[in-house]
Amino acid sequence: MKIEHLAIWVADLEATRRFYETYFGAQSNDRYHNPRKQFSSYFLSFTDGCRLELMHRPDIQALSDKAGQEYRGIIHFAVSVGSEAKVDALTERLRADGYTVIGEPRRTGDGYYESVVLDPESNRIEITV
The missing domain is CATH 3.10.180.10 (2,3-Dihydroxybiphenyl 1,2-Dioxygenase, domain 1)
Known part of the structure; x- marks a missing residue:
C-alpha cells in the first residue's frame, strides 16, 4: 500500500499552487472547477511519492490563525x-x-x-x- 495523495484546503489556490511548483518542482494538472459547489482544486505531482491536492471553497474556515502553533491532527x-x-x-x-x-x-x-x-x-x- 501507499498514500496516493494528501489534500489541503487553501484560501489562495493559485498562490499555493505556484509555491509548490516553484520551490518543490510540482507539476499541476488543469484546474478543476465545480460552479454548483463553488469548489476548485489542483492535483500536484512530484518526481516520486504521493500527490498533493490543493482545494478551495469559499466557506471553509481556517483551522488556526497562529502560524506555527501545535494542534491535533496532521x-x-x-x-x-x-x-x-x-x-x-x-x-x-x-x-x-x-x-x-x-x-x-x-x-x-x-x-x-x-x-x-x-x-x-x-x-x-x-x-x-
Whole structure:
C-alpha cells in the first residue's frame, strides 16, 4: 500500500499552487472547477511519492490563525530534496523570498537532517534529505 495523495484546503489556490511548483518542482494538472459547489482544486505531482491536492471553497474556515502553533491532527508533511546541502539551499531561498522558516536546518534526535518552513497558507513543510 501507499498514500496516493494528501489534500489541503487553501484560501489562495493559485498562490499555493505556484509555491509548490516553484520551490518543490510540482507539476499541476488543469484546474478543476465545480460552479454548483463553488469548489476548485489542483492535483500536484512530484518526481516520486504521493500527490498533493490543493482545494478551495469559499466557506471553509481556517483551522488556526497562529502560524506555527501545535494542534491535533496532521501537522506537517516532509519533502525529501536529496542532500543536506539542498536542505540548506532551499531553506535559504525560501527565507530570501519572504517565507517563514520556523525550524532552522538541523540534525534531529532521531537522525533526520531537516528544516521547517511555512507555505503561503501556513502549512508546515519539513525539508529533509
